[in-house]
Amino acid sequence: MNPPLIAHVIFRLDIGGLENGLVNLINLIPEDRYRHAILCLNGYSDFRLRIRRSDVEILDLKKREGQDPGMHVRLFRALQSLRPDILHTRNLSAMEAAPTAALAGVKVRIHGEHGRDMSDLDGSSRKFQLMRRAYAPFVHHFIALSRDLENYLEEKVGISDSRITQIYNGVDTEKFHPGKSEVTAFPRSGKLVFGTVGRMQSVKDQTTLARAFIRLIEMAPQYRDQARLVMVGEGPLRNEVARLIEKADLADSVWLPGARDDIPEIMRSLDVFVLPSLAEGISNTILEAMASGLPVIATRVGGNPELVNDGESGFLVPPADPEAMAQSMLRYLADPALVARQGVSAKQSADERFSMQAMVESYLNVYDRQLATRRKRI
Numbered sequence: 001m002n003p004p005l006i007a008h009v010i011f012r013l014d015i016g017g018l019e020n021g022l023v024n025l026i027n028l029i030p031e032d033r034y035r036h037a038i039l040c041l042n043g044y045s046d047f048r049l050r051i052r053r054s055d056v057e058i059l060d061l062k063k064r065e066g067q068d069p070g071m072h073v074r075l076f077r078a079l080q081s082l083r084p085d086i087l088h089t090r091n092l093s094a095m096e097a098a099p100t101a102a103l104a105g106v107k108v109r110i111h112g113e114h115g116r117d118m119s120d121l122d123g124s125s126r127k128f129q130l131m132r133r134a135y136a137p138f139v140h141h142f143i144a145l146s147r148d149l150e151n152y153l154e155e156k157v158g159i160s161d162s163r164i165t166q167i168y169n170g171v172d173t174e175k176f177h178p179g180k181s182e183v184t185a186f187p188r189s190g191k192l193v194f195g196t197v198g199r200m201q202s203v204k205d206q207t208t209l210a211r212a213f214i215r216l217i218e219m220a221p222q223y224r225d226q227a228r229l230v231m232v233g234e235g236p237l238r239n240e241v242a243r244l245i246e247k248a249d250l251a252d253s254v255w256l257p258g259a260r261d262d263i264p265e266i267m268r269s270l271d272v273f274v275l276p277s278l279a280e281g282i283s284n285t286i287l288e289a290m291a292s293g294l295p296v297i298a299t300r301v302g303g304n305p306e307l308v309n310d311g312e313s314g315f316l317v318p319p320a321d322p323e324a325m326a327q328s329m330l331r332y333l334a335d336p337a338l339v340a341r342q343g344v345s346a347k348q349s350a351d352e353r354f355s356m357q358a359m360v361e362s363y364l365n366v367y368d369r370q371l372a373t374r375r376k377r378i
Contacts, residue, residue: 002136004371005035007084007106009075011093013058015199015259017284018114019091021169027052028360034367037082039075041094057082072100079104086367089139090114092128097222098138107374110366111135112143113153115281116302118203123152130155132172141370143167143363144283146303160337170359171350178293178347181268184230192333193228194297195270197263197285199300200235202278205299205320209276212242212325214248216333219326223333227253232266234259267292271339272332279318280304290350295342296352297328307354313346 008026026036027050036056037042041063048058059078064354081088084107089102098109120128136157142164144150150166153159182194194213198204198239213229224274231241231254238256245254258268269272273289275297280302287307289296296314298304310316315331317324332339 001036003032003081004085004367005037006038006088006367007037007079007101009039009041009061009089009094009097012037012039012042013040013046015045017045017169017281020220020284022090023047023050023116024170024172024356025363027359027365028356033056033364035087037084038267039078039097040099041071042342044172061142072096072302075100079106080107082178085371086110086270088112090163092117092132093165095132095135097214098135102138108367108370109139110141111139112145113149113281114145115149115230116203116277116279118201121203121299123156130158139163140374141165142365143366145169146306148303148306149281165362167359167362167366168354169284169287169290170356171284171354172356173291173351175264175290176267176291177264178343179268183262183265184228184269188307190226191228191271192223192226192276192336192339193230193271194267194329195230195232195266195272196274196276196333197232197266197288198275198277200233200237200241202230202237204233204235204237205234205276206237206241207244208320208322210244210254211322212274212276212329214244214252215254215327215353217250220330220333223330224253227329227333229254230254230266230270232258232260234265239305249328256262263288264292270294272297272329273314274325274329275299275304276319276325277301277304283307287354288349290346290354293343294337295332297325307349309345309349313342313349315376333343355359 004338024244040060046306061074087106089095089097091114101109108110110358117313123366144166153164164370169344200206217224217335273294275298286296296308299319300316301319
């Protein structure tokens with residue numbers, strides 16, 4: 001008999017942490033345990049080519065902006081055709097699929113919370129809490145990627161702890177590991193390279209990092225020839241960041257290569273990783289940086305404090321605070337030994353706490369347990 005089928009529902013299959021986690025999960029779950037299909041509300045990109053299995057069907061539900069009853073008709077038909085054993089939605093944008101899946105007869109319905117929405121960075125939106133609460137009766141079990149999101153589901157949405165499993169993302173330590181690479185625009189000798197990786201959009205707030213780097217050189221001009229900044233990613237903020245850097249006459253010290261496919265090599269070409277996000281669930285890029293042996297400067301938002309041990313594997317700073325970020329960057333320039341010391345701590349934490357195998361086993365336990373529970377009740 002065929003293994004059980006999981007229908008994963010996401011907003012769009014494109015470059016992003018949620019999507020990367022989904023692809024990793026599909027690639028690593030043994031083929032004799034589960035089959036997979038991905039239902040995208042708003043299309044997909046060539047990112048789908050990162051899926052190594054050839055039996056994964058990917059469907060575009062072509063959801064229109066706002067309320068789209070036609071999307072639910074298409075979803076219902078797709079679910080009746082696929083006949084999945086499990087529906088797994090991710091984030092609020094996909095949670096509306098749960099009632100339709102119940103109507104279509106999907107016996108196990110799981111929902112994952114992966115991070116904050118740009119319009120609800122602190123989770124205080126009463127509207128979004130009520131929306132989740134309205135969909136919750138159609139969900140059998142919830143997965144939270146951080147303790148912060150687990151607390152949100154319990155305290156703000158009203159989900160009992162027995163219906164929630166907290167699972168951290170895993171990181172591929174074979175792909176991401178310490179080493180030295182020369183793929184950036186800067187020679188490594190005599191330089192300290194700060195860097196970030198991520199889609200350049202408002203919630204990632206790369207403009208704060210650009211302003212912090214500018215402020216760093218203003219505070220400590222003696223490091224102008226030593227400090228370098230790499231900002232990998234494409235998106236609406238890229239032009240604004242470029243203008244800020246150009247205006248500060250620092251274009252020779254900053255590299256903006258756009259989107260790249262060689263992220264492991266990029267990580268090994270950095271000395272310190274910086275994540276300026278306004279909101280996060282559990283950041284894949286922080287985990288990848290830690291596995292690469294990099295200390296991390298991150299904003300104190302979402303699940304970041306659960307990853308970065310402040311003062312040991314990096315530093316935590318307030319969001320949207322270029323001054324505080326610049327001060328943390330300056331500490332590494334003033335004390336190069338701190339880079340190596342915190343990098344070792346970051347690598348050890350990634351290996352011990354965030355293995356890919358632990359993540360996969362945790363998801364399999366949830367899938368297996370929920371299937372067994374539903375079958376027993378039926």
